[in-house]
Amino acid sequence: MKKMKSVYLLAVMALILVVATACGNKGTEGNANGDSKSASGSIVVSGSSAMQPLVAAAAEQFKEKNPDADIQVQAGGSGTGLSQVSEGAVKIGNSDVFAEEKEGIPADKLKDHQIAVVxxxxxxxxxxxxxxxxxxxxxxxxxxxxxxxxxxxxxxxxxxxxxxxxxxxxxxxxxxxxxxxxxxxxxxxxxxxxxxxxxxxxxxxxxxxxxxxxxxxxxxxxxxxxxxxxxxxxxxxxKGKFPIWAYEHSYTKGEPKGLEKEFLDYMMSDEIQHNLVPEQGYIPANKMEVKRDAEGKITKK
Structure with a gap:
């Protein structure tokens, strides 16, 4: 009986060790969200050339972590990005201006993700x-x-x-x-x-x-x-002393999903916001002491 109890105890301990090891390994590999499965698929991002260096650099880092993901970053201007994402030609449209400021853009159909300030x-x-x-x-x-x-x-x-x-x-x-x-x-x-x-x-x-x-x-x-x-x-x-600045927007057609969501989540991660954003010459949005609406009105945060 003592021998059987010892065997049972050893089996339970082994099972606990396996579970603990699996939990400990979760998130050490995989995509930016800590999932065990690497992100995959292909998306095209277009729009603001002022925003292109930041997004392109982030895409390269994201692809290093997720080799099965392909993210193509193109310029063309904010109007192009907004038009293409609203038409469904690309998954993410980058813009230096609010969608409401561009004539002919169905802003109510787009989801605004404010990545940084330029x-x-x-x-x-x-x-x-x-x-x-x-x-x-x-x-x-x-x-x-x-x-x-x-x-x-x-x-x-x-x-x-x-x-x-x-x-x-x-x-x-x-x-x-x-x-x-x-x-x-x-x-x-x-x-x-x-x-x-x-x-x-x-x-x-x-x-x-x-x-x-x-x-x-x-x-x-x-x-x-x-x-x-x-x-x-x-x-x-x-501090609101220098007047020429804008939010760097990444717009999606409705709520993002799949690879577009994973990439946007990565763009807002500490790794990008605390490191890459300032390194690339941009300002993290949460560092602003003032905010600006689509009409250009500036207020203290």
């Missing part, structure tokens, strides 16, 4: 000779009233404007918050990609354009402008 500012070729500009003068530059940098204390050089297309969320944000709604003068060079804008500002004498903070790196070859003496920094955006 600061933006005007930037010039380093040879222009200025590092700060008033908002009043900035408006004059982009509306064509001021045509030479010497009028603003810079080099005697003709101003070369570089613009973004109407579909661009970066353009919409810049026009709304930097130019007080005034549209840039017609005839300016228009580029689809923020990467191209950065390259042209660097290479074109007298050039000025506008970009997200993420493009203002030490080796970018361009000079970001302060506005009315306020530097374009994350801290100034967070």
């Amino acid at each position: 600061g933006m500012s005007a930037a010039v070729n380093p040879e222009v000779g200025i590092k700060d500009i008033s908002k009043k003068d900035l408006i004059k530059v982009f509306t064509g009233e001021v045509k030479n940098w010497k009028e603003l204390g810079g080099k005697d050089q003709k101003i070369a404007l570089i613009n973004r297309p109407d579909s661009s969320g970066t353009r919409a944000t810049f026009v709304k918050y930097a130019l007080d709604g005034k549209e840039p003068v017609e005839g300016a060079a228009t580029e689809d990609s923020s990467n191209t804008v950065q390259k042209l500002i660097k290479e074109t004498p007298g050039a000025i354009g506008y970009l997200a903070f993420s493009y203002f790196t030490d080796n970018s070859g361009i000079t970001p402008l302060s506005i009315d003496g306020v530097k374009p920094t994350d801290e100034n955006v967070q």
Whole structure:
């Protein structure tokens, strides 16, 4: 009888050890949500070029953890992302603007996921000779009233404007918050990609354009402008001191599911929000001390 009890006790202990080992291993492998099964499938993400570097970097990290998942990240502008996700052409549409701000977009059919905040500012070729500009003068530059940098204390050089297309969320944000709604003068060079804008500002004498903070790196070859003496920094955006910023939205058509949900959950994870978001030049949404609605009204959190 004692021998049988000993065998029974050993069997129970072995079973407990197996269960404990299985529980301990759960979440050490698999997808970003800690599931034992790796995420799989394929989705396309399109839209904001200002947001593209962050989403592309996150997609690469996600795919390293989930080799059976394929996430293609494309640019094209916020309008393109919103149109394509509302039509079902892509699973996630990235935008620098609220869907309600884009005419023809069925915002009530889309689900908004605010991934981060992006600061933006005007930037010039380093040879222009200025590092700060008033908002009043900035408006004059982009509306064509001021045509030479010497009028603003810079080099005697003709101003070369570089613009973004109407579909661009970066353009919409810049026009709304930097130019007080005034549209840039017609005839300016228009580029689809923020990467191209950065390259042209660097290479074109007298050039000025506008970009997200993420493009203002030490080796970018361009000079970001302060506005009315306020530097374009994350801290100034967070405190509501610098006016040109926007939420980085990832929209889905209704509630996300499957791979799109797993990827968006990963985008909001501590790994991305605490590390990749600031590394890529963006601001975690939960670090903001102010908030802004679709009409542009700013209030304290």
